[in-house]
Amino acid sequence: VNRFDYDGDYGTVLNRFLIQAAIGYPLTVHGTGGQTRAFIHIQDSVRCIEIALENPPARGSKVEIFNQMT
Numbered sequence: 001v002n003r004f005d006y007d008g009d010y011g012t013v014l015n016r017f018l019i020q021a022a023i024g025y026p027l028t029v030h031g032t033g034g035q036t037r038a039f040i041h042i043q044d045s046v047r048c049i050e051i052a053l054e055n056p057p058a059r060g061s062k063v064e065i066f067n068q069m070t
Helices: 013-022 042-054
Strands: none
Touching: none
């Protein structure tokens, strides 16, 4: 299942900005606009992908969302 979330719950600001730009809608900034983003080490990100690949979902099951953090 491929997904391109652009909402406030699962989407990222980049996805939302891409959709807004594509339809000619002004880019919206939520809150103060001063929020920052944490970074994750590439080894931790690769490990998360490895875990996901080693534990595939059962056929027909719902979408699983993995949140990566160190």
